[in-house]
Structures are given as structure tokens and as C-alpha cells.
Amino acid sequence: MHVQWTRRSLLERCAAFGALTLAIPTTLSKVAEAWDSSEAKKMSPTPPCELGPFYKRLAPASAQLRTAKDVGMPLVLSGIVYSESGEILPGAKVEIWQTDHFGHYDNSGYRFRTTLQADQKAGYSIDSVIPGHYPQRVCQHVHYLVTALGHKPLATQMYFGTDPVFEGDPAKNFSRDPLITTIELVRPVMIKGDPKQMIAAVSFDIVLERLS
Amino acid sequence: MKTTLLTVLLLTSTAFGQSPIKISLPCESTAQEISHSGKYIAVRCKDHSSHVLEVSTGKTLRSFGADDDFGAFAYSLGDKLLAAANSNGGAAVIEINGSAAPKKWSVGKSGVDVLKFAAPDLLIVAPTKGTAAVWDVSATPAVKAKLETDFAGLTAADVSPDGKLLVTAGADTVVRFYDMASWKQLHEYRELLLEPFAAAFSADGKSVVVGGADGQLTILDAATGKKMKALPANAYAIFDIQTLASNKMCALYSDPDGKKPSYLLIWDLGSAKSTPGPSVDKVTGGGVVDGKIWLATTEAKELEIRVGQ
Numbered sequence: 001m002h003v004q005w006t007r008r009s010l011l012e013r014c015a016a017f018g019a020l021t022l023a024i025p026t027t028l029s030k031v032a033e034a035w036d037s038s039e040a041k042k043m044s045p046t047p048p049c050e051l052g053p054f055y056k057r058l059a060p061a062s063a064q065l066r067t068a069k070d071v072g073m074p075l076v077l078s079g080i081v082y083s084e085s086g087e088i089l090p091g092a093k094v095e096i097w098q099t100d101h102f103g104h105y106d107n108s109g110y111r112f113r114t115t116l117q118a119d120q121k122a123g124y125s126i127d128s129v130i131p132g133h134y135p136q137r138v139c140q141h142v143h144y145l146v147t148a149l150g151h152k153p154l155a156t157q158m159y160f161g162t163d164p165v166f167e168g169d170p171a172k173n174f175s176r177d178p179l180i181t182t183i184e185l186v187r188p189v190m191i192k193g194d195p196k197q198m199i200a201a202v203s204f205d206i207v208l209e210r211l212s
Numbered sequence: 213m214k215t216t217l218l219t220v221l222l223l224t225s226t227a228f229g230q231s232p233i234k235i236s237l238p239c240e241s242t243a244q245e246i247s248h249s250g251k252y253i254a255v256r257c258k259d260h261s262s263h264v265l266e267v268s269t270g271k272t273l274r275s276f277g278a279d280d281d282f283g284a285f286a287y288s289l290g291d292k293l294l295a296a297a298n299s300n301g302g303a304a305v306i307e308i309n310g311s312a313a314p315k316k317w318s319v320g321k322s323g324v325d326v327l328k329f330a331a332p333d334l335l336i337v338a339p340t341k342g343t344a345a346v347w348d349v350s351a352t353p354a355v356k357a358k359l360e361t362d363f364a365g366l367t368a369a370d371v372s373p374d375g376k377l378l379v380t381a382g383a384d385t386v387v388r389f390y391d392m393a394s395w396k397q398l399h400e401y402r403e404l405l406l407e408p409f410a411a412a413f414s415a416d417g418k419s420v421v422v423g424g425a426d427g428q429l430t431i432l433d434a435a436t437g438k439k440m441k442a443l444p445a446n447a448y449a450i451f452d453i454q455t456l457a458s459n460k461m462c463a464l465y466s467d468p469d470g471k472k473p474s475y476l477l478i479w480d481l482g483s484a485k486s487t488p489g490p491s492v493d494k495v496t497g498g499g500v501v502d503g504k505i506w507l508a509t510t511e512a513k514e515l516e517i518r519v520g521q
Contacts, residue, residue: 050340051364051383053449054425054468056406104469107406107425107449135470145363153363 045084045209047182051155052143054105059095059113065128072101072129074197077158079204081122081146088122089208092148096126098141103134130160130200138177139163144206151208158204162189233517235270238263241515244497244508245285247294252308253497253508254285254294255515264294264308267517274306276314288329293349295335299323303337305349317353319345326366330378330392338366344380346395357395362386367424368410373417377434381408387422389437399437404430410453412461414481421461421481423450429463429479443484446477457503462489 081092097113239257260278282296306314320339338344344359364383378390387401406425427446448465466474476489497508
């Protein structure tokens, strides 16, 4: 017979058999609530995507990648770094690189490349431009390499839902870029600001898988 | 695929003195790989099948079907075996002159960035996604050693002329040296800023030359893994390096933005000077045979190999 234990009944049985030792004074119901809460927060790791050929180490820690002279749609790209258990990961290292508006990577210098440390709330943000297209790649994209203690390094890429390649339907057309294996990596783009100074805003949270 | 670039191989001389070798193919071919001895050529067909042909006769020796969809090939030392891989993690090893069914197995879920024999029965496979491994293919293929990186995978590997050392280049920008008897890492070089895409031992085995997105050949001491010197940088990225005689190396340069044609430079490691290599325009495959470059071009089902002097 299959017994479907509730969390509370399981905890009660553990307590009754002495298998449950609580480090701090609390009630079983609170422990059950905490358990439920942590279970509910479990997150799926961000899908990986190819590192790409133009990763460069030791990019400076600058959130301001765009200068006044840069051509292209201004972009604010931000997010929070989580562990798959739902905990935030302050101090996670977030390396970001992309092309400029014309689809060119700066390999001799560090334009549009940065190494950030997630803040106390595990947040990161950059001020950049929407990258351009270039011949070898179908879609506009931003590269990420995210590392945090106790977690697997994640190399991935973020794509823009507004990319003309998707023809307004990224859910249907995301696979036009063979490197995009999941719609999860295609993010909506919010247009902010006034008509004279529009800014594209994209949120891209990162979820890291724990080292086993 | 990187292995396609690896098929554009290099030469000790820029001249092509002999009459071209012409072969009628069983298909229209998109890429070819010539064996170490020059006796065989593996061809990838537009219909996704692949075949191994005898160069002297044009006879088809072995074939893989379109279902296999193999696009990357590597020959064992001595040209006894041909390894093949596809973009779905499928791999196979086949005896070129045998009749036994190929050994087929899965090396992952992706294509491969490196497919290279390290010894007669040891095959290095670096999947695009996942950890690279050395496979013992003498019986049922089994992992003999894993070639770990900090993140991402390997981009290149080469074996020293004496067969004792393996050098790998990783997308994590690290160059690692392994003892092939124990498969223990001996040294590593972590000073590259950009990804290396190619690595090759010099002919005397004393140094390793790496190059990649930085457009620069960096010469490392094979005995210590330390940098000896770097040759002048180029605006193009280096996608392949081949070892030539007389302390020379040849590097394939490609436009990082993909807008301009690729070209070859032959570097003298001693003088740090380069001379232009032969044109790789329209070249679809090739190989180095006895220190000479063989470059292949195709038109419809006709293949032509130009042999360097």
C-alpha cells in the first residue's frame, strides 16, 4: 500500500522516533512551513548556451559599458543570481560580453565587456546597447559566464524577444538560431523613457546549479 | 564546425609542382579529410552520407549512411582507423581496410570541437557541450581519462612527436599539458586572455604553439608549460596551426567578424617572421602528407587534390 505522508505527519513521526533534532526552539508546524517554503522556491537552473569564441578574461568591473558616443539602442540589462534552491547568491561573479551595435567584438580591448560582482541582493545591472547582428550568428545576443562558490559555472547567452529574426513570435521562431535550444533564453524587451531617449530594458535572472 | 577548419591544412612549401590528383566521388561533397599517409580521403556528402575512398584508385572502401550524418573525421596514427562524429553526439570508429561493422557509441548530446587520435587506439573527443575524454577504442569504447576544464570545453589538442605528452587548449583560455602514461596534468598556462582555438607541438617537440582569438602565436616550453615568446599579433583570429619542417608553423587566419576571406601565414619560429601561405580560396579539405600540403577542391562530383612540392 502506498502511504502519502504529509510533511507535518512525517515530521511528527520523525520527532516521535527521535530522528528529528531541532537546533533552535520552534514548533513542528513552523518547520513544516519552512520546508514547504523552501520546496516552493526551488528553481530550474538557467539553460547553458555556448560560451562562444570570443570570451576574454579579466574584463574590468564596469557597469557602464555604453559611452555617449556609442551608436545603438541603449540597453539596461539586469537580473538576480540565484542558487537552484532559491537562495540569492551575493558576490557571484557575472562576466558579460557582447558585440557593439555593428556586430563587432572588441578583442584587442574590453569595450562591451565587464566582470561584475553581484551585490548584496545578488543583483547585477549594466548600461549598454543592444548588440548587432554579425554573419556567423543568426540572432543578437549577450554572453554570460557566471560563477559562484559551490555551484557549477554557467556559460550561457541571452537573446532579445524583439530580434527581427523572430518576426514578432519568439516562441514559434526561436529555433531559427540553432544555438537557441529553449525559449527561456529569449527575454522580453521593455521600452522605457521618452520618445527622444528610449531605453530598452531587459531582465535576465540567473539560476546556478549546485555542485554535486 | 571546427573540424572543418582543421581540414584546411598546410604545407612546407607554397608551391604545387605535381599534377593534380583527380577523383570521381560517389556524391557531391562539402568537406574532405586526407589521411596521414595520403592513401585515403574521407568525404562528407551533401546528402549527409560519408565515405572513405582510396586516393590512388578512387575506390570507395567504407561508407556511412545519411542517418549517421557524420561531419567530423580523424585518422589514427598509421591510418588503420577512421573516427567520425556527428552533431548529435554520435561517434564511430571503423577499420578503413576491414569489413567489420563500425563501433558506434554516444559521446554526448552535441557535436564535437576536437576529434583526434592520441595513440593507435586512443581517441580524444571533446563534445561542444560536456567534458572532453580520452576513449580507448581497442574494444568496446570506454573512457580512459577525462580532460577537465574550468568551464566550457576543449578547442584543440595535440600529441608530442614522441607520443608522451598531450597538450590541450580550452575555451576557458587554459592550456594544459598531460603525461600520456598516467594522464596526470603536468603543467598549465593561464596567461591567455582570449580563447585559444589551436595548439600544436613544434616538429622537435620542444615547444607548443597556441593561437586563437588574440590573433597571435604564443610559444610555450613543452617541458615546463611556461611562455617562451609571442609572435606579432594579427587582427584576424587564428583557427588552425599545423607543424611544418625546419622550425616552421603554419597558421590559418580568419576574420573574427566573418566578413573577409581567410588566409595562411607560415611562421619561422626562430626569426619570428612570416611569409604568406597558399591560397585557401575554395579549398574544402586537405591534409599534410610527408611534410607536404594536400589541398582539395570539388566541383560537382569531381575532386581535385593539389600536392605541394
